[in-house]
Amino acid sequence: xxxxxxxxxxxxxxxxxxxxxxxxxxxxxxxxxxxxxxxxxxxxxxxxxxxxxxxxxxxxxxxxxxxxxxxxxxxxxxxxxxxxxxxxxxxxxxxxxxxxxxxxxxxxxxxxxxxxxxxxxxxxxxxxxxxxxxxxxxxxxxxxxxxxxxxxxxxxxxxxxxxxxxxxxxxxxxxxxxxxxxxxxxxxxxxxxxxxxxxxxxxxxxxxxxxxxxxxxxxxxxxxxxxxxxxxxxxxxxxxxxxxxxxxxxxxxxxxxxxxxxxxxxxxxxxxxxxxxxxxxxxxxxxxxxxxxxxxxxxxxxxxxxxxxxxx
Amino acid sequence: xxxxxxxxxxxxxxxxxxxxxxxxxxxxxxxxxxxxxxxxxxxxxxxxxxxxxxxxxxxxxxxxxxxxxxxxxxxxxxxxxxxxxxxxxxxxxxxxxxxxxxxxxxxxxxxxxxxxxxxxxxxxxxxxxxxxxxxxxxxxxxxxxxxxxxxxxxxxxxxxxxxxxxxxxxxxxxxxxxxxxxxxxxxxxxxxxxxxxxxxxxxxxxxxxxxxxxxxxxxxxxxxxxxxxxxxxxxxxxxxxxxxxxxxxxxxxxxxxxxxxxxxxxxxxxxxxxxxxxxxxxxxxxxxxxxxxxxxxxxxxxxxxxxxxxxxxxxxxxxxxxxxxxxxxxxxxxxxxxxxxxxxxxxxxxxxxxx
Numbered sequence: 001x002x003x004x005x006x007x008x009x010x011x012x013x014x015x016x017x018x019x020x021x022x023x024x025x026x027x028x029x030x031x032x033x034x035x036x037x038x039x040x041x042x043x044x045x046x047x048x049x050x051x052x053x054x055x056x057x058x059x060x061x062x063x064x065x066x067x068x069x070x071x072x073x074x075x076x077x078x079x080x081x082x083x084x085x086x087x088x089x090x091x092x093x094x095x096x097x098x099x100x101x102x103x104x105x106x107x108x109x110x111x112x113x114x115x116x117x118x119x120x121x122x123x124x125x126x127x128x129x130x131x132x133x134x135x136x137x138x139x140x141x142x143x144x145x146x147x148x149x150x151x152x153x154x155x156x157x158x159x160x161x162x163x164x165x166x167x168x169x170x171x172x173x174x175x176x177x178x179x180x181x182x183x184x185x186x187x188x189x190x191x192x193x194x195x196x197x198x199x200x201x202x203x204x205x206x207x208x209x210x211x212x213x214x215x216x217x218x219x220x221x222x223x224x225x226x227x228x229x230x231x232x233x234x235x236x237x238x239x240x241x242x243x244x245x246x247x248x249x250x251x252x253x254x255x256x257x258x259x260x261x262x263x264x265x266x267x268x269x270x271x272x273x274x275x276x277x278x279x280x281x282x283x284x285x286x287x288x289x290x291x292x293x294x295x296x297x298x299x300x301x302x303x304x305x306x307x308x309x310x311x312x
Numbered sequence: 313x314x315x316x317x318x319x320x321x322x323x324x325x326x327x328x329x330x331x332x333x334x335x336x337x338x339x340x341x342x343x344x345x346x347x348x349x350x351x352x353x354x355x356x357x358x359x360x361x362x363x364x365x366x367x368x369x370x371x372x373x374x375x376x377x378x379x380x381x382x383x384x385x386x387x388x389x390x391x392x393x394x395x396x397x398x399x400x401x402x403x404x405x406x407x408x409x410x411x412x413x414x415x416x417x418x419x420x421x422x423x424x425x426x427x428x429x430x431x432x433x434x435x436x437x438x439x440x441x442x443x444x445x446x447x448x449x450x451x452x453x454x455x456x457x458x459x460x461x462x463x464x465x466x467x468x469x470x471x472x473x474x475x476x477x478x479x480x481x482x483x484x485x486x487x488x489x490x491x492x493x494x495x496x497x498x499x500x501x502x503x504x505x506x507x508x509x510x511x512x513x514x515x516x517x518x519x520x521x522x523x524x525x526x527x528x529x530x531x532x533x534x535x536x537x538x539x540x541x542x543x544x545x546x547x548x549x550x551x552x553x554x555x556x557x558x559x560x561x562x563x564x565x566x567x568x569x570x571x572x573x574x575x576x577x578x579x580x581x582x583x584x585x586x587x588x589x590x591x592x593x594x595x596x597x598x599x600x601x602x603x604x605x606x607x608x609x610x611x612x613x614x615x616x617x618x619x620x621x622x623x624x625x626x627x628x629x630x631x632x633x634x635x636x637x638x639x640x641x642x643x644x645x646x647x648x649x650x651x652x653x654x655x656x657x658x659x660x661x662x663x664x665x666x667x
Contacts, residue, residue: 215382216415218402220429220480230428234419 051293054286063280073283077291082271086291089268092183093251096190097198100247101240103191104198108239109232111199112206127196135193139260142189146180146261153179176263186262193257194250198243205239206232241303248299252292268292331358331393333484333516334379339388340540341374348374350540351388356484358393361510361517363527366537367563375537376486376520381405393483407484408477412492414469416461422448422472423457429480447479448472450509467498474506478513485510487519491526503530524564528552536560553588556665561586568592568634570661578606583663589623589637591660594646595653605655608634612646626652 020027056065057072076082111123130138145151156165169175169182176182209232217227233240255269266274268288276285336354340347349371356362364372377383378390381402390398397405408429416425423444424431430440448457451471461469470490477485487506491499507530510517521527527534528548535545536559544556555561558569568587570578575585592608601607610628617640624636624646636654638646646652 210413210415212411212413212415213417215380215402216409216411216417217428217432218382219380219407219409220432220476221403222428222432223403226432230432231417 050286051290052286053282054284054290056283058281058283065282073287076284077287082288085266085268085271088265089252090295092187092190092267093248095187096194096251097244097247099187099191100195100198101202101244103195104202104243105236108199108203108206111203112209113211127199130192131196136256138193139189139257142185142192143180143261146178146185146188148178148180150180180261181263183262186258189257189261190247190251190254194247197246197250201242201246202236202239205236205242209235237303241300244299244303245296249292249296252295332356332391333358333360333393334362334518335389335391336375336378337389339375339378339385339390341371341378341383342386347540349378349385352540352542354535354542354545356516356518357533358516359514361507361519361530361532363519363521363531363534364537365521365524365527365534365564367522370537371540372520372522372535372537373488374540376409376488376518379405379484379518380407380409380486406482407486408480408482409486409488410470410473410477410490412488412490414461414473416469416472416476418461420460421457422453422459422461422464425461425472426457426476426479428476443479444475447475450478451475466493467502470494470502474509478509478515482515484516484518487517489520489522491521491523499526506530528564534564536563538563554662555586558584558586558664561664565589566635569664571632574631575661575663579658579661581663583665585661585663587634587656587661589635590621592634592636592654592656594624594636594638595655597653599653601655602657605657607653607655609651609653610634612648612650612652615646615648617645622646624652626654 020030053065054073055069055071056067057070058064059066077086107123107127111120115123147153153165156162165179168184169178174182174184176184179185179188213231213235214227217231218224222230253269255267255273258267258270268291272285272288275281275288332355334354334356336352339349339352339354341349348369352371352375354375364375366372374383378385379392381397381400381404385398388398389396392406417428420428423441426447427440427444430443435443445454445457448454451474453468453471453475456464456468456472461472464472470493473490490506491502494502503526506517519527519531528551531548533545533547534551536543536551538559544551544560546554551560551564555564555567561567561569565588568589570585570587572582572584575581575583579585595601595607608626608628608631610626610631612624613627613633614625616623620640622638622640622645624638626634626636628634634654
C-alpha cells in the first residue's frame with residue numbers, strides 16, 4: 001500500500017485559519033465581539049437610555065417630557081407616597097426571599113446529596129414543571145385557592161383551624177378580608193412562583209460541596225448543626241445569593257401578581273407600569289426602575305461584607 | 313461552649329502499655345447483598361503504626377470508615393481504647409482522619425483549617441492560634457498560615473490535613489491513602505516523615521494503602537485485606553517472607569506460587585508454596601548448582617528492566633511460569649527466547665496454608 005501525502009494547499013480559508021491559530025487573542029476577539037456588542041450596546045445601552053430618562057422631568061401642564069437634566073424626578077421619587085411603595089416592595093421581596101430560601105434549602109440539599117438516577121430526574125422535573133405552565137394561569141389559580149370560599153379556607157376548616165386563620169387575617173399588615181386580598185396571599189403566590197429560581201442555583205452550589213468536607217467537619221468534632229453553620233452554609237452561599245438575587249429582583253419587578261392577589265396598595269412594578277402606561281410619566285417610571293437596581297447593589301454589598309461571596 | 317476534658321497539646325498521651333487501640337470483633341458491613349467487610353477480627357495495639365493493605369474493593373477503606381464513624385457496621389463490635397463505639401457518630405469519637413483528597417475547607421485559611429476542630433471545641437482564639445501554629449511548625453509549614461488551600465501544592469495540602477488532624481491530639485490517627493496523590497519523590501520523603509512523626513508523638517496510626525511497598529516500609533504491622541476479609545496480619549518481614557495464602561504471596565512482592573504437585577516432588581511436603589523472585593539465582597553456562605539447591609530449566613519469556621534488577625519471566629516446563637529477580641549490576645540483560653538455568657535453595661520454598 002502506498003501512502004500519498006498531499007502537499008498543503010494554500011487556499012484562502014487555510015491561510016485565515018493559520019493566522020487565527022497563531023494568534024489566539026485575535027480569534028477570541030472575533031468570537032466574542034458579536035455577543036459583547038449585544039450585551040454592551042443592546043442590553044446595557046438600552047438600560048442606560050432608560051435610566052437617563054430619570055434625569056429629565058415632565059411638564060405638569062402639557063404632560064410632555066422636558067429634556068433638561070434635573071433631579072426633580074428623584075425628589076418626587078422620594079416623596080412619602082412613592083417612598084412607601086418602595087419600602088413596601090422591599091419588605092415583600094425580602095420576606096419572599098427568606099421564605100424561598102427556607103423552603104428551597106432542604107429540597108436542594110436532598111437533591112444534591114441523596115437523590116440519584118431516577119429520583120434526581122424526577123426532582124428536576126418537579127422543580128421545572130411549574131415553570132412551563134402559564135404564569136397568569138398560576139396566579140389566577142392562587143387567587144381562587146386563597147379566596148374566601150377557596151380550597152385553602154376549606155382545608156383550614158377541615159383541619160379545625162379556622163380560629164387561627166381568623167386571628168391571622170385579623171392581624172395588621174399580614175391580614176385582610178381574605179387571604180386573596182392580603183399580603184400573606186401575595187407573599188404565598190410569589191413564593192410559589194419563584195421557589196424554583198432559588199432551588200436550582202442552591203442545588204448547583206450544594207452539588208459542588210464534596211461529601212468529604214462534611215465528613216472532615218464531622219471527624220473534627222463538629223455536630224451536624226455546627227457543620228451546617230461552618231461548612232455547608234458558607235460553601236452554599238454563592239448559590240443562596242444567586243437564588244436570592246432571582247427571587248428578590250423578580251419580586252421587585254413583578255406587576256401582575258400584586259394586581260391579582262393582595263391588597264390594593266401599589267407595589268414597585270405596578271408603579272412603574274402606572275407611571276409609564278397611564279400617566280405617561282416616563283421620567284418617574286425610569287426613576288422607579290433605578291430603585292431596584294440601587295437596592296440590588298446594596299444587597300450585594302451587604303452580602304460581600306458578610307463574606308458570603310468568599311467561596312466564589 | 314463545649315468543655316473538653318482533654319487539654320489539647322502536642323505532648324505524648326500516657327496510654328497504658330500494650331493497650332488495644334482499636335478492636336474489631338466479627339465486624340461486617342454489607343451494602344445490599346455485597347459484603348464490603350465480612351466478619352473481620354482485628355487488634356491494633358496502642359502506639360502502633362498499623363497498615364491496612366489490599367487492592368481496591370478489598371474492604372480496607374470501609375474498615376477505616378468504620379473506625380472513624382462515617383459508616384456503621386451491620387454486624388459485630390468495635391472498640392476504641394476499650395470504649396464501645398458502634399452507633400456513636402464520628403464527631404464523638406477520639407479519632408481523626410487524614411483524607412485521601414485532604415478535604416481541606418476551601419473557604420478558610422490554612423490556619424483556620426488547622427484550628428477548626430479546636431474552634432468547634434470552644435477553645436479561645438489566642439490559644440487555638442498558638443496550638444495551630446505549633447501544629448503547622450510540626451509539619452514544616454511555617455509562614456503558610458494565611459494562605460488558602462487552593463494556593464498550596466498537593467504536598468503542602470497533605471501537610472495541612474495532617475496538622476489539622478494532629479492538633480486534635482487523636483487517640484488514633486486514621487490515614488486514608490494519604491500519599492496516593494503525590495509524586496514518587498514526595499511520597500518517599502513523606503513516608504519517612506510520617507514514620508518519624510508517629511514515632512515522636514506516639515500516636516497510634518492506622519494507615520490504608522494499596523501500595524505494598526509503602527506498607528512494608530512504614531508499618532509496624534500489616535493486615536492484608538482481600539474480599540472483605542483479612543488474609544494475614546503480621547510484621548512486614550513476616551508478611552513478606554512467610555505469606556499465609558496464595559493471595560498474600562502474590563499481592564505482597566509478587567511472589568511465585570509453586571503448585572502442590574511440584575512442592576511434593578521437590579520437598580516431599582504437602583501444599584502450595586511461595587517462592588520469592590529474588591531467592592532464585594541464574595546459573596551461568598555449565599556452572600554447577602550449589603549442593604542441595606533445586607535447579608530449574610526454561611526459556612526466557614519476558615524481561616522488564618526495574619533499575620536495580622531485571623524482572624525475568626521464565627517458562628520453566630512443568631514448573632509453570634516463574635518470575636526471577638536478577639541483579640542488573642554488571643549483568644547482561646537476559647535475552648528473550650534464550651534458554652536459562654536457575655537454582656534456588658530448598659528452604660526458599662515457603663509452604664502456605666491450604667485454601
